[in-house]
Amino acid sequence: NAKSGNGILINPSNGNIIAMASIPDFDPNNYHTYNIENFRNRVISDAYEPGSTFKIIPLALSLEKNTFSLSDSIYCEEGEFLLSSNKKLHDHEPYSLLSLEDIMAYSSNIGFAKLSDSFNNDDLYKFLKYFGFGTKSFISLNNESQGMIRNTSNWSKTSKNYISIGQELSATSIQLAMAYSAIANGGYLLKPQIIKEIHTINNTTLSQVQVIRKVMNKDESKKIIKILEKAVTEGTGTNASINEYPIAGKTGTAEKFIDGKYSDKEFVSSFASIFPSSDPRYVCIISVD
Numbered sequence: 001n002a003k004s005g006n007g008i009l010i011n012p013s014n015g016n017i018i019a020m021a022s023i024p025d026f027d028p029n030n031y032h033t034y035n036i037e038n039f040r041n042r043v044i045s046d047a048y049e050p051g052s053t054f055k056i057i058p059l060a061l062s063l064e065k066n067t068f069s070l071s072d073s074i075y076c077e078e079g080e081f082l083l084s085s086n087k088k089l090h091d092h093e094p095y096s097l098l099s100l101e102d103i104m105a106y107s108s109n110i111g112f113a114k115l116s117d118s119f120n121n122d123d124l125y126k127f128l129k130y131f132g133f134g135t136k137s138f139i140s141l142n143n144e145s146q147g148m149i150r151n152t153s154n155w156s157k158t159s160k161n162y163i164s165i166g167q168e169l170s171a172t173s174i175q176l177a178m179a180y181s182a183i184a185n186g187g188y189l190l191k192p193q194i195i196k197e198i199h200t201i202n203n204t205t206l207s208q209v210q211v212i213r214k215v216m217n218k219d220e221s222k223k224i225i226k227i228l229e230k231a232v233t234e235g236t237g238t239n240a241s242i243n244e245y246p247i248a249g250k251t252g253t254a255e256k257f258i259d260g261k262y263s264d265k266e267f268v269s270s271f272a273s274i275f276p277s278s279d280p281r282y283v284c285i286i287s288v289d
Contacts, residue, residue, distance in 0.1 A: 005288040006042035008173055012181035012274070012283045014209045015190035017139075022046075044139060047147040047170035048287065051254030052107045052236075053272040054166030054176075056183060056224060058116055059104055061127045063220045067118040070223065073097040074111045081110040085158045089113055104227045105235035107251065109165045116164035121152040124160050130215050131179045132189050133171050139192045147171045166254060167262075173270075177285045180272050183225060184280035186218040229277050240273060248280075249273035256289075 006022035022042035026034035040046065062068050079094030091108050103111030116124065128134060134149035148170045150159075162168040174192060182189045191210035198206040228248035231237045236251045252270040255262040270287040274280050 003289040004042055004046070005286070006046065006173055007284065007286040008043045008177050009282055009284045010177050010181060010192065012184035012190075012280055015178070015181065015193045016196055016208070017192055017194050018282070040143065041141060042287075043173045044137075044141055044144040045172070046287075046289075047145040047172050048268045048289070049167050049169065049254040049257065050171045050176055050270065051166040051252035051268065052109075053250045053252035053270050053285075054169075054171070055104060055107070055112055055164070056179065056228075056250065056272075057128060057131060057133075058112055058119070058124070058164040059100070059224060059227070060131075060183070060216055060220065061119060061124065062100065062115055063223060064127070064216060065119070065123070068100045068115065070101050070227070071099055073099050074103060074108075074114050076103070076108045076110045076114075079110070081113065083113065083158045083161055085156065087158065089161070101227050101230060102235075104250070105230040107231070107236045112164045113161040116160045119160060121155055121160055124163065125149070125152050128163070128169070130189075130213070131182065132175055132212070133169070133179070137172075137174050137178055137192050139174060140194060144174070145172050147175055166252060173285045173287050176270075176272060177283055180274055180283045180285070182215050183221045184274045184283055185221075187214050187216040187221045189213050189215050225274060225277050225280070228274065232273075237271065240271065245275070246277040247273055247275045248277035249275075 009019040010017050020043050024038045026038040076095035076098050079091045081089045091110050095108055098111055128149055136144050136146045159168055189212045193208045225248045232241050232247050232249045237249045240249050250272050254268045256266040268289050273284045275282055
């Protein structure tokens with residue numbers, strides 16, 4: 001009974017899109033009988049609050065800034081934490097001390113909110129933009145959304161806490177796919193491609209790989225993949241676990257912002273994955289409204 005859904009499968013080493021689909025869809029041979037909303041490619045046109053799939057960004061920033069080591073523990077307040085705004089932040093399960101690795105595996109909102117207190121606003125904002133959020137991927141298709149990241153001058157004193165858990169910003173599935181691809185390929189943000197290769201008249205093959213920028217080093221990306229593996233084998237993503245097939249992934253359940261508040265009944269649920277995680281060949285993002 002979902003409102004809509006979309007998914008993308010991409011090769012992280014070159015940015016080639018292998019598959020992309022969204023529903024509800026339409027029959028192009030009989031398009032005039034369908035609602036115009038069905039014509040949208042939701043992978044690139046629908047921006048939504050990504051929720052916990054976005055937690056790779058503060059984790060990557062923490063590794064980049066060396067603010068925490070993977071073995072450092074954060075007290076997760078037994079599931080309820082009062083932010084500086086006097087608003088309460090909750091975890092889906094009560095946790096006490098969790099390592100940096102485990103706050104990702106078990107998706108502790110409180111752990112990431114505390115982690116974000118080690119950053120300043122400008123560093124977090126720049127890192128979001130560095131990974132391609134708030135900017136179009138410039139895929140050669142129409143009606144791409146750039147998502148939304150507010151300028152730091154419009155952030156509240158708790159914005160970085162909420163942004164670190166995937167709220168107070170919006171992103172598209174294509175942006176999320178390219179960010180996870182950067183982790184999968186050793187740290188390079190690529191331009192997504194819908195053309196595999198071009199052959200010239202003299203039979204020269206033109207490479208279509210376009211590197212936008214390097215966003216992190218290979219050692220850090222490998223550490224994140226290992227943490228995402230644990231999220232699948234032990235954490236919130238165990239439904240994606242397949243025997244003897246290594247998968248790295250992250251679940252996301254984002255409450256929808258309706259009429260000025262977050263709903264406790266309507267969600268965007270998503271899963272982001274890298275596989276096989278031992279030698280990444282695919283990144284897959286699925287999002288269901």
